[in-house]
Structures are given as C-alpha cells and as structure tokens.
Amino acid sequence: MSSPANHVSGDHVPGNQFAENHDMDRWLDHLDETISEVFVQMLGVTCLPSASAAQGDEQFKVVLHVTGEIERTFCLYFDKAAAKAAVYAFTQDETADWEPQVEDAVGEIGNMVVGTLKRKLLTSAIPSSLSIPTVTREYREAPPATLPGASGRDYEFLDNTLEIRLNFGPAAATTPEK
Amino acid sequence: MRTLIVDDSSLMRKMVERALRLAGLNIDEVLQAGNGEEALQLLRAESTTGAVLNLIISDINMPVMDGLQFLEQRQKENLAKGVPVIMITTEGNEAFVRRAIAAGAMGYICKPFIPDQIKAKIQHLL
Numbered sequence: 001m002s003s004p005a006n007h008v009s010g011d012h013v014p015g016n017q018f019a020e021n022h023d024m025d026r027w028l029d030h031l032d033e034t035i036s037e038v039f040v041q042m043l044g045v046t047c048l049p050s051a052s053a054a055q056g057d058e059q060f061k062v063v064l065h066v067t068g069e070i071e072r073t074f075c076l077y078f079d080k081a082a083a084k085a086a087v088y089a090f091t092q093d094e095t096a097d098w099e100p101q102v103e104d105a106v107g108e109i110g111n112m113v114v115g116t117l118k119r120k121l122l123t124s125a126i127p128s129s130l131s132i133p134t135v136t137r138e139y140r141e142a143p144p145a146t147l148p149g150a151s152g153r154d155y156e157f158l159d160n161t162l163e164i165r166l167n168f169g170p171a172a173a174t175t176p177e178k
Numbered sequence: 179m180r181t182l183i184v185d186d187s188s189l190m191r192k193m194v195e196r197a198l199r200l201a202g203l204n205i206d207e208v209l210q211a212g213n214g215e216e217a218l219q220l221l222r223a224e225s226t227t228g229a230v231l232n233l234i235i236s237d238i239n240m241p242v243m244d245g246l247q248f249l250e251q252r253q254k255e256n257l258a259k260g261v262p263v264i265m266i267t268t269e270g271n272e273a274f275v276r277r278a279i280a281a282g283a284m285g286y287i288c289k290p291f292i293p294d295q296i297k298a299k300i301q302h303l304l
Contacts, residue, residue, distance in 0.1 A: 041290035042193065090189045101189060108187045111239070112289050115268020119288065130269055132186075132241055 024151050027072070027166055030120050035155055035164075038112045043089035043157075050156035056080050057139050060102060062110035066118055068128030073167040075152075076110045077140075082160035089158070107133040113164070180229070182209045182258075184217040184236035184248065185266070190289075194235055194266070194296070201297030213240045214248025221257040233300065234263040238274055246274060249281035262303045266291075 032049055039047035058080045066072040078086060087098040087105045110133045122128050152165035181198065183191045188210075195208050209224075209231075211217035217236065224231060238245035245265055252258060265278045265286040275286055284303050287295055 038290045041292050087189075090193065104187050104189045108190055111187075112268050115239075115289065119268065119270040127273070129271075130239060132239060 024166060027117060027121060028151060028153065030117055031153060031164065034113055034116045034120070035162075038109065038116060039089075039157055042112065043086070043109075044092075045089050045157050047155050047157035047162065050154050050161065052154065052156050052161050059083075059138060059140050060106050061136050061138055062106050063134050063136075064110050064114045065131040066114065066122075066128050067131065069126050070122065070128050074110070074114045075165045075167070076106070076113065077163040077165070078106050079161055082157070082162055085158045085160045103135040107135045110135075179204050179232040180207045180209070181205060181233045181235065182211065182217065182220065182231060184211045184214065184234070184240070184245065186212050186237065186240040188212070190237070197291070197293040197296045198300075200293040201300075203297060203300060214243030214245060214251070216242075217248050218243070218251055218255070218257065221252060222255070225257055231258050231261050233304070234258065234261055236263060236265055238265055238267045238278070239269075246277050246281060249278060249283060253282050262300075264299055264303065 035047050039045050056079050060078045060080070060083045062076040062078070064074045066074075083102050083106055084098045086109060087096075087101050088094045090105045090108075091101065111130075115130055118128065118130055152163060155162045155164065181195075183194050185191045185194065191210050195205070198205050198208075209220060211220050214236075217234075221231075236245040236248060243251075245267075249263060249265075263283045265275075265283045266289060267274065267286055268289045270286070270288045275283075278286065285299050287299055
C-alpha cells in the first residue's frame with residue numbers, strides 16, 4: 001500500500017524524465033484541492049489525504065483518459081465499502097439498493113475529478129479531450145502503484161479509502177475507452 | 179417551470195434537479211434524457227404537443243450523442259427555439275464553450291457546483 005506522499009515507481013517514464021516528473025508533480029499538486037472540491041460541493045462530505053489501507057479484495061476501478069497533445073490516464077480505485085458510501089452520498093438515501101447505481105456514482109466522481117484537474121492545468125493552447133469513464137468491478141491483484149510510471153495518492157472519506165493513480169503516455173495498458 | 183435535464187448519469191440528473199429545487203426555483207416538471215439522441219427524440223415529441231418548455235440543462239460529455247452534437251442538431255431541426263440552454267461541463271474547455279454558444283447555449287456551469295451557482299446562472303438568463 002502506498003503512502004499519501006508522491007511516489008513514482010517502475011523503470012520506464014516516457015519522454016524527458018525531468019519534464020515528465022515535473023509535470024506529474026503539477027497534476028498531483030492540484031489533486032488534494034480538486035478532490036476536496038468535488039466531495040464537499042457535490043457529495044457534502046470531506047475527503048482528505050490518508051495513509052489508510054484499502055479494505056477487502058473487491059474494488060471498483062474507474063479509468064479516464066486525457067488524449068490529444070498530452071496523454072494521461074487516471075485510475076481511481078474505490079474499495080467496495082467506499083463505492084457503497086459514494087452511492088449513498090450521491091443519493092442521500094441509505095435505504096436504496098446501492099449496487100445498480102454504483103458504476104454511475106464512481107464514474108461520475110472520476111469524471112468530475114479528472115475534468116476539474118484538466119480545467120485547472122490544461123489551457124486551450126493544449127488541445128485535449130477527456131474520455132467517458134469506464135468502470136470495472138474487479139478483485140485486487142497487485143498494488144496499483146507498481147504500474148510502470150504510475151504515481152498517486154490515497155484519500156479517505158467517511159472512513160473509506162479511495163486510491164488515485166496517474167499514468168503517463170498512451171493508455172493501451174488500461175481499460176479501453178467506450 | 180418545465181425543465182429538460184440531459185445527462186448520461188442518472189445520479190447527476192437527480193442532483194441537478196435537487197440543486198434547482200434547493201435553489202428555490204419554481205420547478206413544475208422535470209423531463210430527463212440520457213444523451214443527446216434521447217433529448218432530440220423528446221423534443222421532437224414535445225413539438226407536436228404544443229407544451230411549453232422553459233429551460234434545457236445539458237451535459238457535454240456523453241456517449242451516443244454528446245451535448246454539442248445535440249445542440250447543433252436541435253438548431254438544425256429548429257426544435258425548442260428560444261428556450262434557454264445551459265451546458266454543464268467538468269472541463270470548461272474554451273473550444274467546447276465557443277462551439278456551444280454558437281449552437282445556441284446561453285451559458286455554462288462547471289462541475290462541481292453548488293445550488294446557488296445554478297440559481298445565479300438561471301436568474302441571469304431568464
């Protein structure tokens with residue numbers, strides 16, 4: 001499990017390593033503020049950096065791609081309890097069946113987080129577009145941080161863990177776009 | 179006020195409706211569509227009934243038909259002419275916004291938002 005501090009793992013970082021790492025830091029520098037805005041304004045809950053480990057083996061993985069002159073892939077991992085809490089925060093109804101709405105909820109959170117980051121960091125001088133989020137339910141196989149070139153952080157909301165990983169370069173190794 | 183909300187996320191459609199009501203806007207009826215194509219079908223059906231639509235709020239990034247294509251096609255077919263359209267976007271991409279304005283949008287709101295931002299935008303337009 002990763003710490004909340006920035007970390008870069010793996011041997012391969014495409015392009016100019018200094019520039020890429022510097023750029024990665026810029027994206028990560030805005031992540032805490034962006035996560036906070038999305039969770040407080042849209043869900044009415046706080047979401048803060050955390051060193052807590054995700055619970056359980058089952059998770060929901062949300063993938064979004066920024067494509068164009070800049071290629072970035074974001075993966076958000078909600079463990080099952082976090083995904084359930086996200087649905088309840090969205091619906092404000094803890095009596096409803098959460099599972100039919102879970103992909104919608106975590107996908108929309110991913111969309112808002114990455115879209116907001118993109119708005120803050122990419123001006124119109126850097127043409128780029130944001131994919132529609134894809135959501136998969138999966139069993140945790142390995143810490144996401146071991147992906148080559150990945151960097152990310154962990155967050156906590158309502159006692160649940162959300163992991164966010166940023167990858168550089170083409171998105172072929174991740175879930176395809178819709 | 180009769181309002182059409184277009185978004186591929188049903189949770190977001192509910193959240194926008196909740197924000198409209200929390201903002202104190204007088205919402206009589208909310209029509210919903212999951213993408214631009216569904217919204218066009220709804221507007222085509224509405225055009226035969228003579229019912230009055232007061233506001234359209236549409237997401238931009240949607241599968242099947244996105245919000246910009248929806249606006250452009252709506253303009254081509256002359257559907258819901260004169261009804262104010264507000265776009266909702268996470269990106270605030272200038273090129274998208276310019277295209278949306280050219281296709282008849284009167285403003286946009288960035289997600290995440292708070293109900294007062296929606297209220298202010300709608301009061302400014304109506």
